[in-house]
Amino acid sequence: MKILVVDAFTDRPFAGNPAGVCLLDGPADAAWMQRVAAEMKHSETAFVRPVDEPGADFELRWFTPLVEVALCGHATMGAAHALYDTGTVPADRPIRFRTLESGVLTVTRDGDGGLAMDFPSCPPEPVVPPAGLAEALGAEIGWTGRNVQNDLVVELADEKAVRALAPDMAALAEIDARGVITTAARAEEGPDGGYDFVSRFFGARVLLGDGEDPVTGSAHCALAPFWAERLGRGDLTGYQASERGGRVRTALRGGRVIISGAAVTVLDGTLRV
Structure with a gap:
């Protein structure tokens, strides 16, 4: 299966925040995803799989090398960039991610050629x-x-x-x-x-x-x-x-925050396990 490394919130390689992105063909075991994230050693690795649902196009989960997390911005941007960059999703189509704890997150291309993510506002x-x-x-x-x-x-x-x-x-x-x-x-x-x-x-x-x-x-x-x-x-x-x-x-x-930035693919490979 395809695995990528995407630098998020930057328009040049080796800046911003690197995220692993694993494009799954179907459901995967959480323990296996945790092991992959530990192998990648990035702050987060995103796991994306297509779903056939009225309100969402893909399931999205995020793992650090140690734990699964409820919300991650740069790995969401990395996942959306990977889907657009590989041609999995047409450039003019929004991407709706179903998540375990953070609802449906929508990502679109913005007018500057970057990515805009619709996230919940979480005021302290x-x-x-x-x-x-x-x-x-x-x-x-x-x-x-x-x-x-x-x-x-x-x-x-x-x-x-x-x-x-x-x-x-x-x-x-x-x-x-x-x-x-x-x-x-x-x-x-x-x-x-x-x-x-x-x-x-x-x-x-x-x-x-x-x-x-x-x-x-x-x-x-x-x-x-x-x-x-x-x-x-x-x-x-x-x-x-x-x-x-x-x-x-x-x-x-209102109760949402649009978070925007650029992203760059720095590695595009195949996960063999």
Whole structure:
């Protein structure tokens, strides 16, 4: 069966966030998918199979090397890009993914030649910062909230503080959260230009390696409503300031967020097991 690696939220190879994409012919065992994801070693691998249903075209599931997750933005973008890029789906047709926990997610090509994903808005609600969070991040923290994905959203003093973070990942793994999203408004003279806010995502409990996700689409389900309220605009652009970096456009539409960006195929091969 076909397996690809797609760099999402970038228009050039070896930037953005790489996702494995496995195009299945039929149902697959969850334990087998978990083993494939562990072999791929990307932050997420998407598994896509066609379904014959009135409301959906494909089933979509996402696995990190360690666990299955309920929502993943960059691997959804990677899956849609793979379906368009291989000619499985015509370029002018929307793709409707049925997911286990996040409903039906629709992806279309946007006017800039990229991909636009219709995702649920997951605004964070204010919480008391968990004990040890500031120490684990190694920074003074401001407003802190939690969303339905069990992500913590932590506002830091400024963009420089977000970019300078070097957290203690072992200590972060002790915090009750799927991930920790750190964010701040763009500096007046941001080094990457053309964005409204910056963020970084640390998933010590679900990611291998250094525990940082390069560009996290699902985090923007929380960041979009968070910054829309503060900046007074529904259409925003975020920059995820990881080593690879990536730009994410967001548009708040009621209870949904349109998350947009570009994607590039860097590997197209055959899975033999």
